[in-house]
Amino acid sequence: MSGLVAIYRRELAGLFVGPLAWILLCIALVLNGYLYSVYLKLGTDVDAAMRMTLGNSIAFWVLVILFPPLLTMRMISEESRSGLLEFVLTAPVTDAAVVTGKFLAALTFMALLWASVFVYALATQSVGPSADWGIVVGGWCGATLCSGLFCAIGLFMSSVTSIPVAAALSATVVNIGIVILPLLAGLSDAPWVQRVTRRVHVLDHLQNSFLFGVFDTAYVVFFAAWTAFFLFLAVRTVESRRWR
Amino acid sequence: MAVNTEPSGATRAPTVAVERSTGRGTRVAIGAQVAVTIVLALAAVLLVDWLSERPGLRVRADWTRDGANTLSPASLEVLERLPVDVKVDVFFQGRALERGLEMIGLEAQEHARKVLRLLQEASGGRIESEEHDLSDRRGNESPALARLAELELREVAPGGLVVVSSGKRSQVLQLRGDLCDLDPGYPGDQTTPPIPPRVAALRAEEAFVGALHKVAASDEPKVLFTIGHGELDPKSADVGGLAQLVLALEADGFRVASYDIQKQGPIPEECQLLVVLGPEQPFTETEAREVQNFLDTGGRLVAAPDFKTEHDGPLSLAGLLDGYGIRPRMHGLLARPFAQASGEALTGIPDCAQNVIVFGHGMAAQNPVTEPLRRAGRRVYLPFARALDRSTALAGGTVIQILTSEPEDWCDLGDPSDPSKHDWAPGAGELRGPFAVALQAVYPARRSPPAARGVPGGRAEGRILCVGSSAAFTNQLLPANRDFLLNAFNWASSREYRVSVGAKSPQARRIDVGQGNALQRIHLVAVFLLPGVMLALGLLTAWRRRR
Numbered sequence: 001m002s003g004l005v006a007i008y009r010r011e012l013a014g015l016f017v018g019p020l021a022w023i024l025l026c027i028a029l030v031l032n033g034y035l036y037s038v039y040l041k042l043g044t045d046v047d048a049a050m051r052m053t054l055g056n057s058i059a060f061w062v063l064v065i066l067f068p069p070l071l072t073m074r075m076i077s078e079e080s081r082s083g084l085l086e087f088v089l090t091a092p093v094t095d096a097a098v099v100t101g102k103f104l105a106a107l108t109f110m111a112l113l114w115a116s117v118f119v120y121a122l123a124t125q126s127v128g129p130s131a132d133w134g135i136v137v138g139g140w141c142g143a144t145l146c147s148g149l150f151c152a153i154g155l156f157m158s159s160v161t162s163i164p165v166a167a168a169l170s171a172t173v174v175n176i177g178i179v180i181l182p183l184l185a186g187l188s189d190a191p192w193v194q195r196v197t198r199r200v201h202v203l204d205h206l207q208n209s210f211l212f213g214v215f216d217t218a219y220v221v222f223f224a225a226w227t228a229f230f231l232f233l234a235v236r237t238v239e240s241r242r243w244r
Numbered sequence: 245m246a247v248n249t250e251p252s253g254a255t256r257a258p259t260v261a262v263e264r265s266t267g268r269g270t271r272v273a274i275g276a277q278v279a280v281t282i283v284l285a286l287a288a289v290l291l292v293d294w295l296s297e298r299p300g301l302r303v304r305a306d307w308t309r310d311g312a313n314t315l316s317p318a319s320l321e322v323l324e325r326l327p328v329d330v331k332v333d334v335f336f337q338g339r340a341l342e343r344g345l346e347m348i349g350l351e352a353q354e355h356a357r358k359v360l361r362l363l364q365e366a367s368g369g370r371i372e373s374e375e376h377d378l379s380d381r382r383g384n385e386s387p388a389l390a391r392l393a394e395l396e397l398r399e400v401a402p403g404g405l406v407v408v409s410s411g412k413r414s415q416v417l418q419l420r421g422d423l424c425d426l427d428p429g430y431p432g433d434q435t436t437p438p439i440p441p442r443v444a445a446l447r448a449e450e451a452f453v454g455a456l457h458k459v460a461a462s463d464e465p466k467v468l469f470t471i472g473h474g475e476l477d478p479k480s481a482d483v484g485g486l487a488q489l490v491l492a493l494e495a496d497g498f499r500v501a502s503y504d505i506q507k508q509g510p511i512p513e514e515c516q517l518l519v520v521l522g523p524e525q526p527f528t529e530t531e532a533r534e535v536q537n538f539l540d541t542g543g544r545l546v547a548a549p550d551f552k553t554e555h556d557g558p559l560s561l562a563g564l565l566d567g568y569g570i571r572p573r574m575h576g577l578l579a580r581p582f583a584q585a586s587g588e589a590l591t592g593i594p595d596c597a598q599n600v601i602v603f604g605h606g607m608a609a610q611n612p613v614t615e616p617l618r619r620a621g622r623r624v625y626l627p628f629a630r631a632l633d634r635s636t637a638l639a640g641g642t643v644i645q646i647l648t649s650e651p652e653d654w655c656d657l658g659d660p661s662d663p664s665k666h667d668w669a670p671g672a673g674e675l676r677g678p679f680a681v682a683l684q685a686v687y688p689a690r691r692s693p694p695a696a697r698g699v700p701g702g703r704a705e706g707r708i709l710c711v712g713s714s715a716a717f718t719n720q721l722l723p724a725n726r727d728f729l730l731n732a733f734n735w736a737s738s739r740e741y742r743v744s745v746g747a748k749s750p751q752a753r754r755i756d757v758g759q760g761n762a763l764q765r766i767h768l769v770a771v772f773l774l775p776g777v778m779l780a781l782g783l784l785t786a787w788r789r790r791r
Binding site: 015017019021022023025026029030032033034036038040041042043044045046047048102108116119120123124126127128130131132133134135137138193199212213214215216217218221222225226228229232236240 | 258278281282285286289292296297301302303304305306307308309310312313332347354356357361433440494539552620753754755762763765767769770774775778779781786791
């Protein structure tokens, strides 16, 4: 456990000491903030504007698809290329702790990014109607869980290759695939295709549950289980270096 | 053979052992082991995911402050007892509502989708829903239009509709009126500030549960259309026939047949609703007695007087209804000035008789027949209508006026020498509106109903609904009057499946763009302040790192 905490702190410090995290945060917040105020200006209900910011808009999905790969692309691949990973792996921490620590650092960044909605809600409440805090908190939980899944995918891709750009690209492709697969499946009339894709419909799970202020254990388990699966794959990939 | 040397200088074991441990067989074994663990992990994920969706293991918590995601106990009870599988087809049109209502229309659609989803999740798989994209055309085919045709619907009203069906039964719910009430607001003028459009009430839960209840109901009331007195023909597909109405009633769960009392004898005991539309001749004494006996024993009646003849004797329909508190005025037809494109009102043309339309303000509020129409801003078309008067109601009974015409209407009496000839101009001796054009009578049954008819609602109660215009029931006007007519038949046969679920009145939590600088302040915080703080922290970190 102490190993995990040490890795987590090291990764978090690594993220925020470098300029990349701050630049990404700044860009994302400008985009999110601008869109939120535009939604309000168009006369959208405050709760609906919150939902747009946290999962009902294309901007959100662009951020959630692109940011995790950018954050995680260097986490394992760069260390693998520089030989630092071998050093970490010889330290008295398990491979799972290494991967989980890195994942938690990336997840913290994403959670921080989406936490901007609390500031929006407070700012809105101070000058006008109050947003439904159930929707704000639920939406934040959903956005964070969804980002966690994409961070895990990014980390897995980063463990597969030693080229960070290749890791980011492949993770982005997988993320896009996960998001649009159910939409493409809509073209098929086969009921089993619909049934299968409905179970892995990330958009649906986020938009029709968390964004309405509903905390549904089925969807929490869905995100947590698939995140754990990709982390498991990443651990196995890292572990495989010992056999080579 | 390579020999490794430890940093301390000690000699390590030769790498022969290492080469043996990572030989081909070992690699295959490790690969197989990894593959098996990955497959097992995948299986575990799928199992956990599947288990998490089991009703007994699933926990839902509604975090919203007004419980917006929680179904009412009444709805859950209906779902628990739902005896059949139900299909819900959603045909929503993105921006088809009139200008200014598009955004709130989308909000209402989103709410309806959410409620449908909640119902689906609570139904344990007995409700299946499908949303159809009306803009989706594959080649020359449109799956949405094909499904609409399958459901015997020809068009989708602005905003869209939802069809709840089970087997042959179906219920159509319009977005506007059934699922929500939209207030178009007021554009404003020099004295009054503009009022933005808003969603006045969200009724999706009440509407869906009512429709579910109805399509799943096991009762099939027997409806008999009387024939043999020149009534409108239930089998005719002509514009003046009733074939479309019969189809609509059957889709609504009624069993429909024609009945000639003179030839076929007494009205069957299982008949719950008798329909007499536009009889040109009076009944015989036996027939009139039979109808009275039916009504006195809790039988239900939907009736409309004929507009060609003026029989009002004791054996006529008017005479029969008079005994139950309704008196059709058989002399004269209602007419309304015909508005020309120039705005000038025109009289003296037959179009005046076809121009009798009842608008929302002429419909009774809180009445199961008219309330949904009133909310939706619908109209009821009543060409060649007779005015209806209230006569003395039966002891313990009531007569309620549910449709009222406009004040500018008049009762055109026609030529004294030939009442069928009208001048369609308001004369000095002709009464002016508004007139009652639909009345409901409810009264306690005078005698016990036969066992086969049953007692809906546990009370032996008679119900009569009389509409001033028989033409309102015809094939020509069914598309326009469908909802009114179905509501009327359902009320008459005690099938008002309205589950009492309070409509949600959404609070307009919006920033008033026109007043104050609230939006500018939010814009400042969201676009400049928050990203600015991040930028400043980044610069500070970079500066500290450089030092």
